[in-house]
Amino acid sequence: MKIRSDALDRRTFLGHSGRAALAALAAAAMPEARATASGKIRLATVGTGSRGTATWGRTMMRTHGEYVELVGFCDINPKRVAKAPALTGVDAPTYLADEFDRMVKETRPDAVIITTTDCFHAGYAIRAMELGVNAICEKPLATEAKQCQDLLEAEVRTGKKIIVTFNARHGNPDEEIKKVLMSGELGRIISAEFEEYLDIHHGADYFRRWHGKMRFSGSLLCHKASHHFDQMNWWLDADPAEVHAFGRVAFYGKNHSFRASYCRKCPFTDRCKFYWDITKNKRYVQLYVECEDADGYHRDGCVWDNAIDTYDTMTVEVRYANGVLLSYSLNTYMPYEGQRIAFNGEKGRLDVRMYHRQPWEVKGEADFRLTKNFGGTKTWTVQASQGEHGGADAKLRDLLFKPGTPDPLEKAAGSRAGVMASLIGVAARRSIQTGERVKIADLISFPLAWRWK
Ligand SMILES: NC(=O)c1ccc[n+]([C@@H]2O[C@H](COP(=O)([O-])OP(=O)(O)OC[C@H]3O[C@@H](n4cnc5c(N)ncnc54)[C@H](O)[C@@H]3O)[C@@H](O)[C@H]2O)c1
Structure with a gap:
């Protein structure tokens, strides 16, 4: 990896090399948490949808539970976040989006895992760092130029770190x-x-x-x-x-002759090649259908929606x-x-x-x-x-959490x-x-x- 020559740059990016850096930084940042915890890296999740409850939830606990523990869940949808303990198999407290600060203060994580809708990643990463916690963020790290600037400035200002989960x-x-x-x-x-x-x-x-x-x-x-x-x-x-x-x-989007709001409400199911029956997927019914009255989000939206x-x-x-x-x-x-x-x-x-x-x-x-x-x-x-x-996801979790995982390809x-x-x-x-x-x-x-x- 090319390191720019100024000292701050060098220190910042050398400090980004995965688990060891994260663990050391986390331990330094939260010594009281380290002293009382199991020695595992404490993670709190914001965004308890598909990725948050599977890759960084149930699957992570199955494959990397000896290195990490999940200490809190946060989401904007009260019904979805309430399901997070059952979906992940982890009995941790749940918080609404406007209780994010409280989650961080009460659960004292070493890092927050950010798996929300993309446009909110930067805001949570910045807030986590301001609260003294590192951020492990799903891609994309940001969706706007200003978010990029704010993220870089927050990292310098707080001394905390961002890790981006580029599993690809x-x-x-x-x-x-x-x-x-x-x-x-x-x-x-x-x-x-x-x-x-x-x-x-x-x-x-x-x-x-x-x-x-x-x-x-x-x-x-x-x-x-x-x-x-x-x-x-x-x-x-x-x-x-x-x-x-x-x-x-x-x-x-608009490139079609008929449309509906979402597949379960569609009168054209026999004619639409893109009709998709979400009710056949039990996990999706739990995650989305049973939670949609709380936020109005339909996971089976029409691909011909004019607003696309x-x-x-x-x-x-x-x-x-x-x-x-x-x-x-x-x-x-x-x-x-x-x-x-x-x-x-x-x-x-x-x-x-x-x-x-x-x-x-x-x-x-x-x-x-x-x-x-x-x-x-x-x-x-x-x-x-x-x-x-x-x-790829398992190898990424190894790099982040498993002690001694080498990184010769600078992933x-x-x-x-x-x-x-x-x-x-x-x-x-x-x-x-x-x-x-x-x-x-x-x-x-x-x-x-x-x-x-
Ligand atoms: N690296 C990969 O291979 C990969 C694969 C899938 C998803 N992802 C990423 O993971 C993230 C989540 O994707 P997903 O498929 O789980 O989506 P999802 O829709 O299933 O989950 C998103 C969750 O964020 C919550 N949310 C939305 N706005 C919020 C806010 N302001 N505050 C708190 N919670 C909020 C939603 O209620 C939902 O529970 C996305 O950023 C996506 O890019 C990465």
Whole structure:
């Protein structure tokens, strides 16, 4: 990882290397909690929806319960937060959103895990740090430029830390790409390509949920693509400098002849190919249907809702500070799911094709081909591991919580990584709206004297 030369910058980012840093910081920040607790890292959760109660709830307690304990749950929906103990199997106190401060003061966590709707991540991370607690935040770290600035300033002001849970760095093929690039086999990287294909199941699901409204998700350029922009920043070990983008709502939303408010209230279920019966999923009924009268949120919203303003079709070009040019696209209504990623170097090209859901048989999770300019070509296949997101979530939890987990690929991600990924999405959104090219350095005044090449 490139560390900028000024001392504050160096200290800040070296301090972001995962569990050890978090545990040491937490112990230093909350000595009274450490002295009385089991020695486990104490975590409080804000956002007790799907991710908060599963990956960072029941599953985490099953796989990493010897290292962490959940000490409190907070959510804006009183019915959903009341279910958190049963859904996670952890008998911890529950709090409403306006009781967040009280949760932190009463439960004395070492860190708050933030798994709310995207637009609220930054506010909770800042408040947690102001209350003397580190923040472990789901992606995207932020959905607006100002949030990025406020986050960086809060980290400096409070001396607390942000860790961003970029699990997409942890998949086997994603690690393999990093290894190839670190090996130097391609020489200097000159340009890169990333195509994301979301299919008519996974892709459509974004438009049923709050993600389809930009004010909640910052668009998929923040919500979804922050994974991909972070991966590119990490793979290339480079900072984005300038962004240009196009985007449209070209398939979902207003692009249809009939619509309803949500699937259970729809008179067109026999005609709509996107009709989805949430009542067949017991967990979703518990998490959403049984809680919807408290906040009016329908998890099975209509994909043809006229109010959908999140782009379903996007192309983005990024110029990196080191000169690399990235061409990125995201389409959300594909007949199959996966990615095509490529790097063009001085000495050759790496082609990666990832298969997440295809209507044809595939051998592994990803096919790799490395071709030398004046040499041969070699191919190999990388398999996914067992578990959520091809084993990536478990590896991320290891890095955060399991003592002694090494990090040779520098997968631990702090505020810098979170902000850089979000800012590409914010810049792309702005470029789509204004037609202008957007310089990352113009989006916020970086408080740490970062150097822009
Ligand atoms: N890294 C990954 O692979 C991955 C996968 C899924 C989700 N996520 C992230 O996790 C987060 C949660 O996603 P989800 O699928 O669980 O969504 P969800 O809708 O199931 O849960 C969001 C929860 O936040 C609560 N909430 C909304 N506004 C709030 C507020 N102001 N204060 C407190 N609580 C509030 C909602 O009531 C809900 O319980 C998102 O940011 C998403 O990007 C990451």
